[in-house]
Amino acid sequence: MPWSNQNGGGGWKGGSGGPWGQPPRGPSGGGGGGPGGTPPDLEELLRRGQDRLKSVLGGGGSGGGGAASIGAKGITLGALVALGLWLFTGVYRVEPDEVGVELFLGKVADITAPGLNYNWPAPIGATFTPQVLAVREVTIGARDVQSGNRAGAQRAALEESLMVTGDENIVDIDFRVQWNIKTEPRTAAADFLFNIQDPEGTVRAVAESAMREVVGKYDIQRVLTEDRAKIELEVSALMQTTLDAYGSGIDVRLVQMQKVDPPSQVIDAFRDVQAARADAERAQNEAQAYANKIVPEARGEAARIIEAATGYKTRTVEEARGQADRFLKVYEEYRKAPQVTRERMYLETMERVFGGMDKVILDQAGNGQGVVPFLPLDQLTRQPQAAAPAR
Secondary structure, eight states: OOOOOTTOOOOSOSSSOGGGSOOOOOTTSOOTTSTTOOOOOHHHHHHHHHHHHHHHHTOOOOHHHHHHHHHHHHHHHHHHHHHHHHHHTTEEEEOTTBOEEEEETTEEEEEEOSEEEEOOOTTTEEEEOOBSSOOEEEEESEEEEOOSSOTTEEEEOHHHHEEEOTTSOEEEEEEEEEEEEOOSSTTHHHHHHHTOSOHHHHHHHHHHHHHHHHHTTSOHHHHHTTTHHHHHHHHHHHHHHHHHHHTOOEEEEEEEEEEEEOOTTTHHHHHHHHHHHHHHHHHHHHHHHHHHHHHHHHHHHHHHHHHHHHHHHHHHHHHHHHHHHHHHHHHHHHHHOHHHHHHHHHHHHHHHHHTTSOOOOOOTTSOSTTSGGGOSGGGTTTHHHHHTTTO
């Protein structure tokens, strides 16, 4: 429908005008529609636009067939653009701590390394990028609670933490498990994505089951004291075996027992029992220390007495043998010269008898007149000793 002004002027039919050409200029050089210009014709505008579109698409013809051809080519061009955009959505990036898992028609097609990669876009393909180097952690026996002023507060989960020991006692255990996705084999990331539905819940359930099984082999005293490290290693190994059997692709890095106590209802009585056991052990240690001190001393004294008796025995026997040998030697000499031997024996005996006695020897061959001045005779030998200092 042509646009006409009231003065009977025509539309934009002369020259090139409208949005695809230069605007018509009047005598004053202004654009169309102004004073001295010509109003545009909408039909002419549409026709020229079609002509230019034909020249761009390279088509020809006229009438209804030309318009249908233009519409078909426009749809084709739009489809090609949409196809390109769809294919471009298959570009994805894998971060350094991730691996890419590519699916093609729902089946794992490839495992890709960090960097830019390409896979078929959805719905033909799909891509997942799990973080294989991130260390995850779950706590069994306690739950994190959100409170206004307390960050990181926890509440006890007794349904998880109460366990029965090998001696049929109950123990309250809180422990944590650190785990991540395996990097070897390459399909471990795919196993993690598709073999288990809830990884954290699976790790929690396997950890609780493994801890209950291991704790059931130990007495409560060993669980509370010296065997905690051993239990942690056994639980970690049992968890890894179970998760590998599931094909989970999970690697258990650490199992750490955080709290190991008797149940809160009996903890006071248990502490009294523990104190009594500590006193008993202390008394036993003191008795053992006393025994360790006394027994070696008694053994040393016994050894000393035995050695002294052995020495006395040896000395007595040797002296007896010496006396016997001496007697035999004297007897041999007596047989050779009895008179001389008797006299010698008499003199030796007298020497032993009088050797340590005070004595005065008188010459009986004299007349005895020299004896009186020396009376008393017992002071005869002491006089020189008393007079010695006077000199």
